[in-house]
Amino acid sequence: xxxxxxxxxPTTSDLVALFEVAVAAALLTGMFAVRAGHIRFHKYxxxxxxxxxxxxxLSWMVPQYLANVLPDLASEYTQPYYLLPTVAxxxxxxxxxxxxxxxxxxxxxxxxxxxxxxxxxxxxxxxLGLWWTVVVLGLVIxxxxxxxxxxxxxxxxxx
Numbered sequence: 001x002x003x004x005x006x007x008x009x010p011t012t013s014d015l016v017a018l019f020e021v022a023v024a025a026a027l028l029t030g031m032f033a034v035r036a037g038h039i040r041f042h043k044y045x046x047x048x049x050x051x052x053x054x055x056x057x058l059s060w061m062v063p064q065y066l067a068n069v070l071p072d073l074a075s076e077y078t079q080p081y082y083l084l085p086t087v088a089x090x091x092x093x094x095x096x097x098x099x100x101x102x103x104x105x106x107x108x109x110x111x112x113x114x115x116x117x118x119x120x121x122x123x124x125x126x127x128l129g130l131w132w133t134v135v136v137l138g139l140v141i142x143x144x145x146x147x148x149x150x151x152x153x154x155x156x157x158x159x
Contacts (some may be wrong), residue, residue, distance in 0.1 A: 009146040016060050017142050023049050024135040027128055046109065046124075050099035057096065065089055068145075080144045088137040095130035102127055 004014035026049045034042035076082045095150045102123055105116050117123050 001012065003148060005146075007142075007146040008149070009142065012060060013064075013142065013146070016056060017138065019056060020053075020135050020138055023053055024131055027131055030123075043107070047103050050096070050103060053099075057092065061092075084137060084141045084144060088134055090142060091130060091137065092134040095127065095134055098123070098127050098130065 004011065004018070007014075026045055030042045030045040030049070033045065065085055069082050072081050073086065075084065090134075104111050106120065
């Protein structure tokens with residue numbers, strides 16, 4: 001059983017779920033901080049959350065996807081066990097790439113003028129929406145992978 005939530009999930013999955021919710025909450029905090037005029041705090045908080053997420057994705061989420069989803073994806077892609085992580089992978093990759101792009105545009109001069117956006121609020125709100133979409137998908141994936149199998153028999157899933 002998982003040490004934190006009483007599911008068969010590995011403890012690392014429990015910790016990653018908590019970490020991702022905390023990151024998303026920090027991004028929301030950053031949104032409120034900039035509205036209150038705390039621009040420097042917003043800048044550092046948002047930047048650090050986008051960057052601190054990359055190693056977690058690369059060291060835990062991608063290997064989990066490659067080991068548990070990709071091998072059977074072609075034949076089982078309509079099953080929630082395979083479909084949800086695939087959608088989360090695509091939306092998450094877009095969210096992470098957009099986050100890094102926003103950091104480069106807002107915090108450096110590395111992006112050529114022609115490729116820089118002007119409407120910061122639009123892009124940052126889009127990023128926050130994408131991030132929360134991925135977090136919700138991640139929690140649904142956790143439920144499908146570790147809670148549903150305990151309650152019901154789900155054929156086709158490698159539990």
